[in-house]
Amino acid sequence: MTLKTPSGVASHFLRIQEVASELGLTTRSIRYYEELGLLSPAARSDGSYRLYDASDVERLRFIKGLRDDAGFSLAEISQLLEDEAARVKSREAYSQTGDPAERRAIVTDSLGRFDRQSRILREKIARLETMVSAVEVRRSRLEGRLADLDAGGLGEVR
Numbered sequence: 824m825t826l827k828t829p830s831g832v833a834s835h836f837l838r839i840q841e842v843a844s845e846l847g848l849t850t851r852s853i854r855y856y857e858e859l860g861l862l863s864p865a866a867r868s869d870g871s872y873r874l875y876d877a878s879d880v881e882r883l884r885f886i887k888g889l890r891d892d893a894g895f896s897l898a899e900i901s902q903l904l905e906d907e908a909a910r911v912k913s914r915e916a917y918s919q920t921g922d923p924a925e926r927r928a929i930v931t932d933s934l935g936r937f938d939r940q941s942r943i944l945r946e947k948i949a950r951l952e953t954m955v956s957a958v959e960v961r962r963s964r965l966e967g968r969l970a971d972l973d974a975g976g977l978g979e980v981r
Contacts, residue, residue: 837875838872839864839873839875842880845880853873856897857873859897882904893947894947909932913929917930964980
């Protein structure tokens with residue numbers, strides 16, 4: 824569906840079902856992401872259907888990747904998206920002021936957000952490393968059983 828934006832520029836929009844199908848999500852998931860504030864449809868049709876533009880689709884693809892591929896919780900995703908939006912606003916605010924005190928406050932706030940992002944990512948890494956270690960322990964036990972079986976034992980390793 825192509826509509827004109829308020830600025831008069833024609834833009835291509837997809838309905839929620841089309842977006843869900845393209846990304847392998849359910850419409851219910853997309854609506855839930857909206858309820859949580861992770862996403863807001865670019866427009867609404869005359870019939871009040873949700874309409875999504877290319878940037879909405881990319882944001883959903885990013886959310887899905889963080890959730891499915893990296894195992895982030897929706898709360899973690901929300902924080903990362905919030906920090907990213909704040910980063911964009913901070914960059915604009917920084918360039919619009921020449922006041923050193925304001926610039927210092929902007930940079931200090933940005934550093935805090937980067938520290939939070941780093942903490943979220945490091946916590947995720949630590950959880951994944953713990954999971955990898957547990958798998959390696961189980962694999963090692965199986966290798967011990969296999970070695971015992973190959974040596975004529977019953978494969979009972981403690």
